[in-house]
Amino acid sequence: xxxxxxxxxxxxxxxxxxxxxxxxxxxxxxxxxxxxxxxxxxxxxxxxxxxxxxxxxxxxxxxxxxxxxxxxxxxxxxxxxxxxxxxxxxxxxxxxxxxxxxxxxxxxxxxxxxxxxxxxxxxxxxxxxxxxxxxxxxxxxxxxxxxxxxxxxxxxxxxxxxxxxxxxxxxxxxxxxxxxxxxxxxxxxxxxxxxxxxxxxxxxxxxxxxxxxxxxxxxxxxxxxxxxxxxxxxxxxxxxxxxxxxxxxxxxxxxxxxxxxxxxxxxxxxxxxxxxxxxxxxxxxxxxxxxxxxxxxxxxxxxxxxxxxxxxxxxxxxxxxxxxxxxxxxxxxxxxxxxxxxxxxxxxxxxxxxxxxxxxxxxxxxxxxxxxxxxxxxxxxxxxxxxxxxxxxxxxxxxxxxxxxxxxxxxxxxxxxxxxxxxxxxxxxxxxxxxxxxx
Numbered sequence: 001x002x003x004x005x006x007x008x009x010x011x012x013x014x015x016x017x018x019x020x021x022x023x024x025x026x027x028x029x030x031x032x033x034x035x036x037x038x039x040x041x042x043x044x045x046x047x048x049x050x051x052x053x054x055x056x057x058x059x060x061x062x063x064x065x066x067x068x069x070x071x072x073x074x075x076x077x078x079x080x081x082x083x084x085x086x087x088x089x090x091x092x093x094x095x096x097x098x099x100x101x102x103x104x105x106x107x108x109x110x111x112x113x114x115x116x117x118x119x120x121x122x123x124x125x126x127x128x129x130x131x132x133x134x135x136x137x138x139x140x141x142x143x144x145x146x147x148x149x150x151x152x153x154x155x156x157x158x159x160x161x162x163x164x165x166x167x168x169x170x171x172x173x174x175x176x177x178x179x180x181x182x183x184x185x186x187x188x189x190x191x192x193x194x195x196x197x198x199x200x201x202x203x204x205x206x207x208x209x210x211x212x213x214x215x216x217x218x219x220x221x222x223x224x225x226x227x228x229x230x231x232x233x234x235x236x237x238x239x240x241x242x243x244x245x246x247x248x249x250x251x252x253x254x255x256x257x258x259x260x261x262x263x264x265x266x267x268x269x270x271x272x273x274x275x276x277x278x279x280x281x282x283x284x285x286x287x288x289x290x291x292x293x294x295x296x297x298x299x300x301x302x303x304x305x306x307x308x309x310x311x312x313x314x315x316x317x318x319x320x321x322x323x324x325x326x327x328x329x330x331x332x333x334x335x336x337x338x339x340x341x342x343x344x345x346x347x348x349x350x351x352x353x354x355x356x357x358x359x360x361x362x363x364x365x366x367x368x369x370x371x372x373x374x375x376x377x378x379x380x381x382x383x384x385x386x387x388x389x390x391x392x393x394x395x396x397x398x399x400x401x402x403x404x405x406x407x408x409x410x411x412x413x414x415x416x417x418x419x420x421x422x423x424x425x426x427x428x429x430x431x432x433x434x435x436x437x438x439x
Contacts, residue, residue, distance in 0.1 A: 001050060001059040003040055005066055006384050010419045022422045025070060025387040026057035027322035029422055070387055071376060074329040083134040084127055085327070087335040087346055088112075088120060088154070090139055090147035096176050096219065098211045100241065100275045100291060106350035107142065112338040117150055119359035120336055121157045127332065128165065135162055136194075137171040140335075140346060145179040148188075155191040170194040176211065177223040185230040195235035195268060198227060202240060203252040210241070224260055227267075235268035241275045243290060247303040251310050264315040271318050272307045274300055279399050293400050295392075296412040305420050312424055320425050321418075323387045328370050328394060334363075344370055347395035370394065371404050380407060385414045 006025040012018045019037055022029045030053070039045045040059060053059045060066045092103060092110040101107065112120075128135060135158065139151055155171060162169040170192045173180070177198035185193070200223065201207040208218030227236055238257075242250055250272055257267070277291035292300060311318045327333040328344040335343040337350065340359040344366065348354035354370070357363040367373070375391030383389070392408025 001040075001043065001045070001054065001061060002063055004058055004060050005063045006070070006387055007058055008384060008418060008422075009037070010422070020419075020422065020426070021058055022321075022418070023057045024385055025066075025323070027320065028056040028058070029426060030056055030058060031426075067381060071381070073323070073387070073390070074325065077325060077329075078331040081330070081332055082132055083136060083332065084124065084132050085136050085138070085330070085333040086120075086124060087138040087140050089141060089335065089337045089346070089349055090144050090150050091142040091338050092350075093146055094141060094143045094176070095146065095178060095214055096143070096211055097214050097216070100210065102276065102278060102347065103142070103349065104278060110142075110338055111147060112150060114150075114153075116338070116340045116359065117154055119340055121154060121161070123336070123359050124158065125161055127334075128161075128167075132165075132332075133167045135167065135169045137169075138174065139171055140174050142338075143176055143179070144173055145175055145184065148179075148184065151188065152191065155188075159192060172196065176219070177226050178213070178219055180226045180230060182226075182229040182233075185234055189234055193234055195237060196230075197237045197239055198223060199239045199241065200224075200253055202242065202246060202250045203256055206246050206249055207253075224262075227262060228260060231262065231266045236266075237268050238270045240270075240272040242272055242303065242307070243275050244292075244299050244303075247272070247274075247307060250307055254310055254314055254316070258314065264317070267316060269318060270311045270316040272311075274303070276396065277399055279402065294396060294408070295410055298416070301413060301416045304417055305424075308421065309424055321388065321421055323390075326390060326394070329372060329390070345395060348398075374404070375407055377407070380409075383411060385411060385418075388414065 004023060004025065006023055008022050008024065010020045010022075012020045012031060015031065017034055018031050019034060020029065020031055036045070036049060039049065040053070045053070045059075050059065090112045092107045094101075094107060124135065137154070137158070141147075144151065151171075155169075158169050172194055173188075173196045175196060175198060180196060180198065199211065200220070201210045204218065204220040207220045211219055213219050230236065240250060240253065254270070257263075275291040277293050308318060326345075327335075333344070335346050335349065336359065337343065341352070341355045342357045342359065342363060343349055343354055344356055345354070356366040356370075371391070371394065375386070375389075380386055380391060389410045392410050394404040394408065397404045397406055397408045
């Protein structure tokens with residue numbers, strides 16, 4: 001047995017004489033005595049240790065075979081996938097005037113028609129083959145709750161369909177939260193609402209500047225009140241978009257949430273992310289020209305370590321490090337715009353060059369246009385971070401280059417941050433009888 005190609009090791013200063021191992025392929029971690037590491041190198045592991053480390057993916061029989069398995073990662077997911085995921089942008093309208101809105105100039109008084117909604121449900125019925133067991137629809141915008149009538153009608157239609165298939169239907173919302181009242185939540189939960197993502201851009205002084213109502217009035221208090229009124233009946237995921245000059249103040253938001261009673265037992269997850277720069281030649285409503293162009297910008301490493309650490313320290317859940325399949329690579333995952341055009345990623349909504357079809361004509365081949373094999377180059381194949389990256393974000397590549405003909409390499413970011421992120425996730429360590437600590 002050999003050490004997996006996708007294992008990273010770090011000294012564990014909190015416990016001298018031990019090393020922290022992390023598998024980027026399995027997202028497993030284990031604390032090993034240095035002597036056990038030597039046993040791996042010398043192929044003298046005890047049967048117990050060998051069985052445990054093999055189960056965690058830390059050791060393998062053949063590293064070249066392991067690399068081939070990673071190259072087939074998406075093939076395996078698509079073969080086993082029993083779900084259909086659809087993101088439906090019901091409109092491109094909004095009651096907010098966010099200064100960095102990535103939809104920018106494509107927004108307006110644009111709503112999905114009843115006819116297009118019927119085509120959407122027909123498309124879903126067609127894609128929901130006999131092997132499928134779950135249907136998840138993410139209602140998106142603009143602001144999806146401006147189209148709450150359409151959410152009702154689509155969900156009722158899909159619930160009736162799913163009942164005939166012995167399967168499950170649920171939906172999520174990505175909303176600014178201003179219209180998510182308790183009355184709306186109670187109604188939507190009965191129709192299948194599973195979770196809601198709501199954005200809070202830091203404490204009120206920042207949020208009210210970056211995410212005001214169209215009138216210019218601040219939206220923070222309205223959103224906080226709605227979260228308080230609904231978090232007992234549906235999962236609320238808090239997101240936030242920070243910039244280089246304000247990310248440290250997002251810590252104040254966590255304190256304020258606690259003061260407002262939005263404690264970890266009432267909030268499903270918290271995750272903050274940087275504002276992304278918009279592609280060349282496009283502009284946000286406020287001609288916003290800031291934002292990051294790559295996750296490798298050094299200040300982002302500092303920001304991620306601080307904010308993620310503070311989220312976890314307060315007891316909130318935030319997504320752990322794990323292979324994160326891009327929807328572009330998942331066969332049964334589509335984004336449907338209000339006009340019936342179909343995409344693979346919501347970031348490309350409105351960009352006709354990245355449409356993969358429409359509800360009337362169906363899906364066309366997008367292997368080349370979306371670079372499905374672009375990460376299978378020699379450099380990526382040898383990278384230990386490949387399972388955490390798979391070529392990175394195509395939209396970020398597009399922002400920088402105007403195309404997606406190259407990968408969005410995250411190696412510098414992982415080199416600088418992975419050790420800290422793993423240790424942040426290592427909240428509890430279990431001691432085994434063999435002297436190996438795993439979590």
